[in-house]
Every structure is written in C-alpha cells, then in structure tokens.
Amino acid sequence: MIPLPIRGRAASGNPPNRFVGIEVRPDPEADPDEDPRPRTRFLEDASRSVISFNDSPDVGFDASVNPYRGCEVGCIYCYARTFHEYLGFSAGLDYETRILVKRRAPHLLREALASPRWRPQVVAMSGATDPYQPVERRLRITRGCLEVLAEARNPVCIITKRDLVVRDVDLLSGLAGVGAASVRLSVTTLDPALQRSMEPRGSTAARRIEAMRRLAAAGVPVGVNVAPVIPGLNDHEIPAILETAREAGASSATFILLRLPHGVATLFEEWLDRCWPDRRAKVMERIRDTRGGRLYDARFRVRGRGEGEYAGQIRALFSTTASRLGLDRRPPELSSAAFTRPRAGPQLGLFDTP
Numbered sequence: 001m002i003p004l005p006i007r008g009r010a011a012s013g014n015p016p017n018r019f020v021g022i023e024v025r026p027d028p029e030a031d032p033d034e035d036p037r038p039r040t041r042f043l044e045d046a047s048r049s050v051i052s053f054n055d056s057p058d059v060g061f062d063a064s065v066n067p068y069r070g071c072e073v074g075c076i077y078c079y080a081r082t083f084h085e086y087l088g089f090s091a092g093l094d095y096e097t098r099i100l101v102k103r104r105a106p107h108l109l110r111e112a113l114a115s116p117r118w119r120p121q122v123v124a125m126s127g128a129t130d131p132y133q134p135v136e137r138r139l140r141i142t143r144g145c146l147e148v149l150a151e152a153r154n155p156v157c158i159i160t161k162r163d164l165v166v167r168d169v170d171l172l173s174g175l176a177g178v179g180a181a182s183v184r185l186s187v188t189t190l191d192p193a194l195q196r197s198m199e200p201r202g203s204t205a206a207r208r209i210e211a212m213r214r215l216a217a218a219g220v221p222v223g224v225n226v227a228p229v230i231p232g233l234n235d236h237e238i239p240a241i242l243e244t245a246r247e248a249g250a251s252s253a254t255f256i257l258l259r260l261p262h263g264v265a266t267l268f269e270e271w272l273d274r275c276w277p278d279r280r281a282k283v284m285e286r287i288r289d290t291r292g293g294r295l296y297d298a299r300f301r302v303r304g305r306g307e308g309e310y311a312g313q314i315r316a317l318f319s320t321t322a323s324r325l326g327l328d329r330r331p332p333e334l335s336s337a338a339f340t341r342p343r344a345g346p347q348l349g350l351f352d353t354p
Contacts, residue, residue, distance in 0.1 A: 216249025
C-alpha cells in the first residue's frame, strides 16, 4: 500500500534506521480522525566544535558550518537524510521534524577563528542542511555566525534554497567588498507544483530568483545550482532555469545529478508513487541509465555527474546553455587577505546561550 501524503512534508513515514534494530510503527488501532501531521521538535545540540572538514574532491570547500542538523525544508531527494541515522533517527519524517539546533554555534565559531591554529580559508554554510531553513527566522543562528565571519573578514560561501538569505545582505555585501563572500541558490524546478511536492518548505523558484536579483544588486557574487537534476523529471528545465538565473544577475552555474544513497532511494521511489505515479517508471529507468544500472554510485567525481549516454546528454545540455549565457565561468575565488583574527569571547557553560 502506498502511504498517504502528509501536508507540508515530503516523506510520509519513518523507514527503519540501518544502524538501529528498534523500529517504531504506527498503531493500527489509532483514531483515524486524529491529526496525522507530525509536529517539528527542536532539540539542543551540545557539540563542542562547529567547523567540519572534508577531503572530498566533489565540493569546492574544505571547511563548513552547519548550524542545524536535520532540515525542515524537507527535500525528498536530500542525500543528507542519511546523516540523521547516525543520530539514532530515521532518514524519513524524523529528518524533517527532529531538528538539532546549535545555539552556541556563533560562540564556537568565534573561538575557532580566534585560535592561532586557524588558517584563514573559505567556510561554507552549509555543507549539508539548509542554513536558512524556517526556524532560522526566529533563532538567527546563521545570522550570528555570519556576524562573527564579517567581524573577522573570513571568506564565506552560502548555499541555500531559501530567500531568507537576503535578510543578511548587509553582512554579505560588506564581506563581498573585500572579496570574501558569495551565494549560491539552488533551483531545482520552475514548476510550482513539482517544487511544492518535493521541497515542501523551500522558497518558491520565483522568490529564489528575486533573492538572486537583490543580492547581485548589492554587489554579492551570485551563482545558481541546478540541483539536483532528476533524469526524466526536471532535466528538460535546465535551459529555462539558467536563462532565468542569468537574467536575475547570476554570474556562474553548476549542476549536480540526483544522488540516492542508502534509504533515500526508497523514500524517493515512494514519493514518486504518491505524487507522480505516471512518471515513476521513466524516472527510475533513466536514473539507472546514469548509474550503470544501479540507483547510486558513490565514487568521487562520478556521484554528482553520472556516467553513460543519458548522463552525457545532460552534461552537454547544461554546458552548451551555460556557455551561451556566459555562465560557464568559474565562481569568483574568495580571498582571506583581509582576515583579522577576532578576540575570543568569554567562556560559557555547555548549555549557555551566548
């Protein structure tokens, strides 16, 4: 039986955690009239450090800050869903409704940048979950981290699907003035119905495009991520997305092919069954065409681009369009020349809020 959709959520349930032998199942005798919509819970994250490092050749940064773990934007295809399993949660609804918040992130970031061990370099926000997901409007943790980065003039690149990023245009434009800031907005589709079903709490494409326009007008370098490209579902939109972004002031572009690691593949296929059943067979077949007959290939340099004839057609369509629009240039290289080591803040208790 195909699970029923839940308004405002992309996943419709919690598949088992691959690391945990305990599974929670709904009560079959529960009142059918009871409100099935899960409420979002925000949990305190007691991490003692906030900068993560990676050595992946597939991303353009080594250091990143994730103010939140889990993401209420709830993109059904998000590869970061699997990270929630390391916390004992499910990659399904738990990922969208059990959000860990790092209230001390600005303080921890200040301590890291103040340390003589810190080598000034680009910090990405974020490497996994969206730094501007809905609760950021209230908690302002991303804003606090940007204030620290702006004070230190440490370069930062923002990656987001939310137009809330324009709230921080004052900090970003100041950093951009010393070559130390850029923003990338991910645009998956221009189709409102498709966007709502697979990115239920992401900003509409129109608002993301307007955010590009406002950031570019403020002197902040802006790029567009056509991400993810889903074979058979949104790949035909690549030219329209690039043209719209270019008109709004984007100066560079990239794309990422859909990634379906571990349980994300099951969640994605269930979503197709619920929301786009007429396209399911075509989409799944073409995903396999780009992955050597599988749903996922985790190899570096392949996982974000795919292989085979159909993957080559996607690359050619993107490259040709980007070249025609002048979006095939590399993003501006951010500079740490203006970096000034900040003063360390006062020592705080583990659960104190700076």
